[in-house]
Amino acid sequence: MKRKDALRAALGARSVEPAPELPAGNPGATVEPPPEAPRPLVRSGAVGAMGRSLGRIASAAAEARAMVASGDRVVELDPGLIDGSFVKDRLSGDQQEHAAFVELIRERGQQVPILVRPHPSTEGRYQVAYGHRRLRAAAELGRPVRAVVKALTDEDLVVAQGQENSARADLSYIERALFAIALEDRGFDRATIMAALAVEKTQLSRLIGIGRAVPPQVVAAVGPAPKAGRPRWTALVEALAREGAGEAVTRILAAPDFSELSSDDRFARLLGGLTAKAPQPAPTPAVWTNLGGRPVVRIERDPKRTQLTIDDTLEPDFAAYLIQSLPQLYAAFAESKTRDETD
Structure with a gap:
C-alpha cells in the first residue's frame, strides 16, 4: 500500500470525499486551486538548516499534491483560528533551523498544506493534525495558512499526526517515545498507538519503556537529540539506574556551559559523564x-x-650493594622457579 493510501485509510477515507464546508463567518477562509509543483531553490552558500527545511518541504509536496488531486480542497485560514493538537509530539526545536524554515516559506510560499479538523468543542475554530511548524511560520509571517480541512475523530487525528512525522523521519527517538506515552496516558489503545507511529508491538513496548525510564527533567534539559537512537537511549537508561547516578546527573546538568551545547552534544555529555570510569586511587x-x-x-x-x-x-651504601648483588639475586630467583616447576 502506498503511503498516501495508508494515510487515507488511517483517516477513515473509504471513498474520495471533498473537504467539509467551512463554518460561516470565518475571516480569511478561501478555497485555493491545487498548488504548483515546487521549483528547485538555487542559492550559493545555503546553510545546512535551510537545506534540511527545503528537503522536508520537497518530500511532503508530492503527498500534498496527491491529496489535492484526489478531491481534498485546500483553503486559506487565519492562523489565529487554529489550535494545536491535543497531544504534543515535539520537544523544543532548533531555533536556527526554525528561522531558516520561516525564511524559506517567506521566499517560496507555503507549498505544503497542513491538515486540520473543525475544533471538537469550539465552533468556528480548528485543530491541527499535522503541520504545526508551517502554522507557526505562517503566524509569524502574518499570512493565512493553507490547509486541508477534514472531519477527524481523536483516533484519526493522532494516527495522521504520528504517521506524517514517522513517514518523514521528523521525530527523534525520544520524541517518538514521549508521543507514544502521551497517547497511552490519554487512554488510546496499543493498536492505535502502533498505527500512529508505524511500529510493531515489541518496538512500541521498548519506546514506552525507555521513555518512562528517563526522568522528565533529563529529557527537558537534553532536548530531542536527533542523532541518538534506541541503543544510546538504552545505554543512558542503564546508566541512570546505577548507584549515585542522581548526583552525577545534577552535577552535569548544572555545568555553566551545558545549556549552550547542541541537543546532541548535551546528550553525549550526559551519557559520557555517567558511563566514564572513575579514576582508581593510587595504592599506598x-x-x-x-x-x-x-x-x-x-x-x-x-x-x-x-x-x-x-x-x-x-x-648510604645499601643501594650500591643491591645493584652489585642483582646477578646473584636473579640466579637464586631463577633456581627457585625451576624447583617449583619440577616439584
Whole structure:
C-alpha cells in the first residue's frame, strides 16, 4: 500500500470525499486551486538548516499534491483560528533551523498544506493534525495558512499526526517515545498507538519503556537529540539506574556551559559523564625498614611495574650493594622457579 493510501485509510477515507464546508463567518477562509509543483531553490552558500527545511518541504509536496488531486480542497485560514493538537509530539526545536524554515516559506510560499479538523468543542475554530511548524511560520509571517480541512475523530487525528512525522523521519527517538506515552496516558489503545507511529508491538513496548525510564527533567534539559537512537537511549537508561547516578546527573546538568551545547552534544555529555570510569586511587606505598627500624626502602607497585626508592641518607651504601648483588639475586630467583616447576 502506498503511503498516501495508508494515510487515507488511517483517516477513515473509504471513498474520495471533498473537504467539509467551512463554518460561516470565518475571516480569511478561501478555497485555493491545487498548488504548483515546487521549483528547485538555487542559492550559493545555503546553510545546512535551510537545506534540511527545503528537503522536508520537497518530500511532503508530492503527498500534498496527491491529496489535492484526489478531491481534498485546500483553503486559506487565519492562523489565529487554529489550535494545536491535543497531544504534543515535539520537544523544543532548533531555533536556527526554525528561522531558516520561516525564511524559506517567506521566499517560496507555503507549498505544503497542513491538515486540520473543525475544533471538537469550539465552533468556528480548528485543530491541527499535522503541520504545526508551517502554522507557526505562517503566524509569524502574518499570512493565512493553507490547509486541508477534514472531519477527524481523536483516533484519526493522532494516527495522521504520528504517521506524517514517522513517514518523514521528523521525530527523534525520544520524541517518538514521549508521543507514544502521551497517547497511552490519554487512554488510546496499543493498536492505535502502533498505527500512529508505524511500529510493531515489541518496538512500541521498548519506546514506552525507555521513555518512562528517563526522568522528565533529563529529557527537558537534553532536548530531542536527533542523532541518538534506541541503543544510546538504552545505554543512558542503564546508566541512570546505577548507584549515585542522581548526583552525577545534577552535577552535569548544572555545568555553566551545558545549556549552550547542541541537543546532541548535551546528550553525549550526559551519557559520557555517567558511563566514564572513575579514576582508581593510587595504592599506598609500602615501606621496608632495616633492623634499626629505619624506613630505608619505599616500595610502589601497580599492575605494570614495581619501583624501589632507597633513602641514601639512612643507608648510604645499601643501594650500591643491591645493584652489585642483582646477578646473584636473579640466579637464586631463577633456581627457585625451576624447583617449583619440577616439584
